[in-house]
Amino acid sequence: MTIPAESADPTAGLRVVVAEDEALIRLDVVETLTHAGHTVVAEVGDGQAAVAAVREHRPDIVVMDVMMPVMDGIAAAGEIAAERLAPVVMLTAFSQRDLVERASRVGAMAYVVKPFTEKDLLPAMELAVARFDQLRGLEEEVRSLEDRLTTRKLVDRAKSLLQAHMDLSEAESFRWIQKTSMDRRLTMREVAQTVVDQIGA
Numbered sequence: 001m002t003i004p005a006e007s008a009d010p011t012a013g014l015r016v017v018v019a020e021d022e023a024l025i026r027l028d029v030v031e032t033l034t035h036a037g038h039t040v041v042a043e044v045g046d047g048q049a050a051v052a053a054v055r056e057h058r059p060d061i062v063v064m065d066v067m068m069p070v071m072d073g074i075a076a077a078g079e080i081a082a083e084r085l086a087p088v089v090m091l092t093a094f095s096q097r098d099l100v101e102r103a104s105r106v107g108a109m110a111y112v113v114k115p116f117t118e119k120d121l122l123p124a125m126e127l128a129v130a131r132f133d134q135l136r137g138l139e140e141e142v143r144s145l146e147d148r149l150t151t152r153k154l155v156d157r158a159k160s161l162l163q164a165h166m167d168l169s170e171a172e173s174f175r176w177i178q179k180t181s182m183d184r185r186l187t188m189r190e191v192a193q194t195v196v197d198q199i200g201a
Helices: 023-035 047-057 073-082 097-106 118-166 170-183 188-199
Strands: 015-019 039-044 061-065 088-092 110-113
Touching: 015 023, 015 047, 023 039, 023 061, 023 118, 039 047, 047 061, 047 073, 061 073, 061 118, 073 088, 073 097, 088 097, 088 118, 097 110, 110 118, 118 170, 118 188, 170 188
Parallel strands: 015 039, 015 061, 061 088, 088 110
Antiparallel strands: none
């Protein structure tokens, strides 16, 4: 039976940056990921190198230890999350609540407590990718709503100016903006902004 594309594992074949200062654990993580069908695009041993590797390789996900030299994993996760570069799964040998909460506050999407197995790591990665996609979707929606609101306010302001300066009705003002937009191949927002800049100044 063929599995439909939408039912396929959403985390299959991910490009991953692994950041772990202990070489043996890093090797274990890389082997686990490779065995599961993922591609490790960079392996690093400190937080600063992790941020640089993520910026360079733009991976699908980052698997990162909490305690690392130069810059700890929480600070690194904060930078990666702030730039919306990739979802981060934190690895920690400590199950203390404060570390988990700190990681979550800076934008880490999931965490795994060491020692871990493939059955611990892979679901955490899937969760992180899903949360990251949801977050980006929500942010895009908010941006879109903000854009629509800004455009509407600008068009309303332009209509008022046209009514006052060209003795047009509200409907005529709107049609003027609409027609100018089509004739000049500009967005209605661009036309409205021009009206506001020229008449409202």
